[in-house]
Amino acid sequence: MAEMYYWEAIRRAHDEELANDINVIVMGEDVGVVGGTYKATLGLYQKYGENRVIDTPISENSFCGIGIGASMAGLRPIVEIMSINFALLALDTLINAAAKIRYMSGGRVSCPMVMRTPGGTAHQLAAQHSARLARLFMSTSGLRVVTPRSPLDAYGMLKSAVRCNDPVIFIEHERMYNMREEVPDKEFFRPLEGAEVVRRGTDITLIGYNLSLQLCLEAAKRLEKDGVSAEVIDLRSLKPLDRETIRRSVEKTHRVLVAEEDEASVGVGSEIITTVIEECFFALDAQPMRIHAADVPVPYAENLEKAAIPDADDVYRGALSMLGRA
Amino acid sequence: MNAADQKRLLREMTFFRRFEERAFEAYMEHKIGGFLHLYIGQEAVATGVLEMARRGHDYVITGYRDHVHAMKAGAPPREVMAELYGKETGSSRGRGGSMHIFDPNAKFMGGYALVGEPFPLAAGLALACKYKKTDQIAICFLGDGANNQGTFHETMNMASLWKLPVLFVCENNLYAIGTRIDRSTAVTDQYKRVCGYNIPSSQHDGQDIEIVMDSAKKAVDHVRSGKGPYFIEYLTYRLRGHSMSDKTAAYRTKEEEQQWQRRDPLKVYADKLKKAKVLTDDDIKEMEREIHEEIENEVIKFAENSPAPRVEELNKYVLDDNPDPRWIGPLQNTYQ
Ligand SMILES: Cc1ncc(C[n+]2csc(CCOP(=O)(O)OP(=O)(O)O)c2C)c(N)n1
Ligand SMILES: [Mg+2]
Numbered sequence: 193m194a195e196m197y198y199w200e201a202i203r204r205a206h207d208e209e210l211a212n213d214i215n216v217i218v219m220g221e222d223v224g225v226v227g228g229t230y231k232a233t234l235g236l237y238q239k240y241g242e243n244r245v246i247d248t249p250i251s252e253n254s255f256c257g258i259g260i261g262a263s264m265a266g267l268r269p270i271v272e273i274m275s276i277n278f279a280l281l282a283l284d285t286l287i288n289a290a291a292k293i294r295y296m297s298g299g300r301v302s303c304p305m306v307m308r309t310p311g312g313t314a315h316q317l318a319a320q321h322s323a324r325l326a327r328l329f330m331s332t333s334g335l336r337v338v339t340p341r342s343p344l345d346a347y348g349m350l351k352s353a354v355r356c357n358d359p360v361i362f363i364e365h366e367r368m369y370n371m372r373e374e375v376p377d378k379e380f381f382r383p384l385e386g387a388e389v390v391r392r393g394t395d396i397t398l399i400g401y402n403l404s405l406q407l408c409l410e411a412a413k414r415l416e417k418d419g420v421s422a423e424v425i426d427l428r429s430l431k432p433l434d435r436e437t438i439r440r441s442v443e444k445t446h447r448v449l450v451a452e453e454d455e456a457s458v459g460v461g462s463e464i465i466t467t468v469i470e471e472c473f474f475a476l477d478a479q480p481m482r483i484h485a486a487d488v489p490v491p492y493a494e495n496l497e498k499a500a501i502p503d504a505d506d507v508y509r510g511a512l513s514m515l516g517r518a
Numbered sequence: 519m520n521a522a523d524q525k526r527l528l529r530e531m532t533f534f535r536r537f538e539e540r541a542f543e544a545y546m547e548h549k550i551g552g553f554l555h556l557y558i559g560q561e562a563v564a565t566g567v568l569e570m571a572r573r574g575h576d577y578v579i580t581g582y583r584d585h586v587h588a589m590k591a592g593a594p595p596r597e598v599m600a601e602l603y604g605k606e607t608g609s610s611r612g613r614g615g616s617m618h619i620f621d622p623n624a625k626f627m628g629g630y631a632l633v634g635e636p637f638p639l640a641a642g643l644a645l646a647c648k649y650k651k652t653d654q655i656a657i658c659f660l661g662d663g664a665n666n667q668g669t670f671h672e673t674m675n676m677a678s679l680w681k682l683p684v685l686f687v688c689e690n691n692l693y694a695i696g697t698r699i700d701r702s703t704a705v706t707d708q709y710k711r712v713c714g715y716n717i718p719s720s721q722h723d724g725q726d727i728e729i730v731m732d733s734a735k736k737a738v739d740h741v742r743s744g745k746g747p748y749f750i751e752y753l754t755y756r757l758r759g760h761s762m763s764d765k766t767a768a769y770r771t772k773e774e775e776q777q778w779q780r781r782d783p784l785k786v787y788a789d790k791l792k793k794a795k796v797l798t799d800d801d802i803k804e805m806e807r808e809i810h811e812e813i814e815n816e817v818i819k820f821a822e823n824s825p826a827p828r829v830e831e832l833n834k835y836v837l838d839d840n841p842d843p844r845w846i847g848p849l850q851n852t853y854q
Contacts, residue, residue, distance in 0.1 A: 217649070243649060249679070254638040254672035261642020261656075264627055265577065267649060284669075288632050289639060297620035298611025299835035301627060334836055352845035357838040386849030428849075432837075 193376050199369040201343035202232045202308075205350035206270065208379060210240050213268060216354060219246045219259055220272030229274050230310060230369045252278050256307060257285035260359075263305040264293065268354055276311030276363065277323040290359040291334030306353045306360045312403055312453055313490055313501050314366035322490035322497075324454040326401075329361045330430040330463070336360045337431040338384050339402035343373040345428065348382025356384060365403045387434035389441065393423035396447040396511055399438065399464055401427040404451040407483075410504035411451075415511055422511060430460060438464065439471040446477035447514055451507045456484035483510045519728070521796045525805075527569065527727055528787050528797075531561040533809050534586045535784060537595060540813050541585070541602055541616075545762055549822075550602045552615050555583040559757030562783035563689050564590050564659060566730030567750075570738045571657055577625045577643040579636045580659040582617035584629030587659055592624030595813075596820035605824035612827040613835060625654075633694075634667025636660060637686070641677045644684035644747075655683040655741045663694025665708055674715040674749075681746035685737055686712075688751040689724065695760045696769040709751040717749050724752025725781040728790075757782065 196204070209216045218233055224247035227234035237245040248255040252273055259269035273279045279286070290303045313322040329337045336358050340346040346364065353360040390405070391412050398408035405426045412422040423441050427433070442448050448468050450461035461482035468480055486500045512518040538556045545554050557564070560583075568578065568590040578591040585602075589595050593609050601608030602616050609619045620628045627643060630636050640658030647654040664670060665688065677684050688708045692699050699706050709719035718740065722733040730752060737748040755778040759766050766775070791797050 249672070249675060251668075251672035251676065254641070254669050254676065257635065257638025257669065257673070258642040258645055258676060261579075261627075261639035261644075262646040262649070263642070264639070265643045265646035267646045284632055284635060285638060289630070289635055293620075293628065294837070295835045296610060296614040296618040297622075297628065297835075298608070298613045299839070300610065300620050300622050302838065336837065356841065356845040358841075381844055383843070383847030383849050384845060385847035388849055 193374050195372045196343045196347075196375040197369065198343045198346055198364070198371045199231045201347035201375055202350055202364070203234055203236070205347045205354070206233055206236055207239070209351055209354045210236060210244060215266060216268045216270065217244050217246065217262070218270045218272070219248050219255055221248055221250055221274050223247060223272050228272065230366070232272065232308070252281040253285050256282040257289065259305050260285055260290045260293070260303050263303045264301055268304050270306045270308060270354060273307060273309040275321055276309045276325050277320055279307070279309055279325065280323070286359070286361070287332050291332050294358070295334055302357050303359045304357045306350070306362050308350070308362040308364065310364045310366045310369075312365040312367060313497065316492055316494055316497055318492040319489035324485070326363055326430055327454055327459045330460060332431075334359070335431060336384055336429065337363065338429050339363045339427065341402060341405040341426050341428070343371065344375050345382050347375055348380055349384060349428075352381045352384050360384065363402060368403055385429050385432060385434065387428055387437040388426045389423060389437065390426050391422070391424040393421035393445065395421045395445055396449060396514060397423045397425060397441045397445045398449050398451065398507060398511065399425045399427060400451040401430065401460065404453050404502070407451050407502065407504040407507050411507035411511060414504070414508045418512070418517070420511065420515060427464075433463070433467065435467050435471055438467055442468050443472050443475045446475055448476070449481045449483060449507065449510055449514060451483040451502060453485055453501060455487045456482050457487055459484060478514050481510050481514055483507050524791055524796050527565060528784070528791060529805055529809070530590070531565050531727065531784055531787065532805060533595070533812070534561050534565065534589060536809050536813055537589070537599070537817065538585060540818060541599065544602070544818075550616070551604065552617070553582065553761045554602070554616050555761045556758045557583050557586045557756070559778065559782060560689055560691060560724065560754045561586060562727040562730050562787070563687065563724045563752045563754055566727040567657065567659075567687055567734040569731055570734040571655070574624055576654050577627055577640070577647070577656040578659075579627045579640045579643065579656065580629055581633065581636060581661065581664065582629055582631045583661075584617065584619050588619040588621060588624070588626045588629070591621070591626040593619060593621035593626050596817045597621070599817045599821040600824050603821040603824070604826065605821060606827045607820070607824040611835070634660070634664045634669040637664070637667070637669040637673035640684050640686070641673050641682050644677070644682040645680065647683055653742060655685060655738065657685045657687060659687045659689060661694065662688060662690040662692065662699050662708055663697075663702065665711060666703060674712050674717055677747040678715045678717050681744070683741050683744065684747045685741045686747060686749045688749065689754055690751055691754050691756045693756070693760070693769070695764065698769065707751070709749060712749040717747050719749035719751065721751040721753065724754035725783045726786050727783060755781070
């Protein structure tokens with residue numbers, strides 16, 4: 193067991209899956225010679241060669257399409273898009289093709305490919321590098337969307353994503369690549385589906401995913417000092433969504449707060465709260481709450497960026513106010 | 519080419535024509551819904567090019583005008599018709615319809631509605647062939663209009679850069695719906711547009727199937743020999759409207775249509791074979807009678823009598839219906 197950075201965990205999953213199955217290939221901008229913008233494929237070009245770790249030109253829609261076409265013919269491509277903002281150029285092939293081919297063909301053709309990308313706000317990168325589009329993919333039938341919260345999940349879920357037979361949108365976060373966690377040396381897999389209760393509590397349910405899950409955990413620690421027992425749920429998979437785990441938790445705590453880095457309008461939080469209302473409205477003792485980004489393109493100035501994006505303190509205060517203790 | 523093959527090719531093209539004319543009738547009777555794009559007038563291109571490919575071996579992909587490409591690649595006509603009828607026995611189990619015929623047994627990897635989207639998919643199929651070191655190639659048929667999409671340029675670049683075994687067939691029928699090519703496209707000779715990507719290319723008459731075959735053979739050989747992609751352009755004409763509702767009068771003249779009627783690929787080939795004494799008018803009559811019977815008794819009857827998909831199976835085929843729990847879950851250590 194060794195501590196691993198998030199990026200190292202992703203890199204290890206790539207390495208093992210490339211070694212395990214000759215049909216696995218990696219494609220993307222600067223994934224080869226350079227080893228990836230966030231080092232996710234460091235050294236793999238040197239180890240597996242240019243036919244398996246492919247540097248592509250800056251043509252997101254078409255290199256995703258090439259990955260999709262290759263997957264239809266039996267390969268298992270892992271396609272990296274440098275930033276989720278650039279995935280907007282690939283929405284045609286991802287949403288009109290990859291998500292629909294299995295269905296349109298009556299189950300006769302499938303697209304076992306993974307599109308990995310960092311999605312989130314980091315270090316004053318400003319509006320065009322700070323998109324959070326999880327909700328966009330989450331609303332598309334035919335895709336799986338996963339959002340690993342830590343190195344351990346990132347490693348285990350990427351390995352599962354490569355082996356699963358569906359197109360998987362695998363969303364990482366710029367501010368998580370240097371997060372560290374113990375990861376067992378022995379190979380393991382983490383399932384793509386299922387929300388996880390990562391901290392047990394009785395007074396309120398805090399729901400997050402990816403970086404916002406970390407905010408929930410931090411807030412829960414502070415709440416404990418105030419005598420509040422917060423349960424924390426990691427969604428892990430945004431599509432399909434684990435409604436059962438959410439329901440059971442809210443039936444116990446009677447209060448729910450969803451934290452997301454996205455703008456709220458038609459966001460992940462809207463969907464989760466709707467789920468709660470549909471599943472267990474009468475269990476609620478307080479109005480549900482969303483902690484989310486401001487409804488603005490993400491600004492550059494440090495103070496403005498900070499104000500636009502939720503942090504652990506926002507989650508903490510939100511929870512207190514729900515409990516009538518703010 | 520021997521006479522038997524020549525007769526067979528005329529029969530195939532005639533079959534495709536009658537198949538689509540019959541689909542048109544069924545559409546008018548409301549037995550077929552959605553959009554229906556007929557290939558009438560262009561049959562020599564798909565028939566001739568795919569005659570030079572290896573059926574069920576080479577990958578084939580195209581846009582929404584896909585019935586003939588699918589059938590020539592090897593999709594059973596009755597399954598294609600059943601798909602148009604939205605039946606469970608259809609090529610895509612009634613989930614795709616006219617624009618989305620799929621038949622992986624024939625390596626026909628689909629019809630796609632998004633103009634230009636098949637370019638990268640074709641290159642991906644070709645990348646897999648090259649990667650696995652098979653002798654397969656991928657053949658992508660698209661219209662002139664598709665060449666104005668970004669995917670055209672992006673894909674030509676990568677296909678050439680990586681020397682992918684892909685043949686791009688441009689069916690230049692001079693129109694993208696109602697926009698004539700010179701009103702949308704700065705360079706109207708499409709084969710010239712790939713020289714910026716170092717892809718060899720050529721332009722040919724698409725109405726004479728033997729010309730199509732000769733030129734396609736060279737292109738297919740080039741691609742299969744590992745020299746990388748080839749772009750081949752055929753000048754052709756869609757004799758009907760873009761889809762069922764299009765009346766064509768707004769954008770092209772009767773004279774132009776009549777001129778191309780004279781170059782109808784069925785007529786061009788029948789005249790040629792009659793002149794060469796390969797067949798007579800009586801032979802053609804007999805062939806037409808056989809085709810009519812086949813379409814009515816095998817194709818239409820099958821489509822009519824097949825069951826519709828079950829509504830209980832609406833949610834089938836969205837994701838893998840039998841996933842491996844090791845990768846999917848359920849998650850073991852969750853809520854107590
Ligand atoms: C991305 C996209 N834009 C627009 C359309 C609408 N549309 C369907 S077919 C077509 C014309 C395509 O012309 P061409 O590529 O020449 O093919 P043809 O129909 O002539 O065979 C257009 C604009 C579409 N289906 N997809
Ligand atoms: Mg056209």
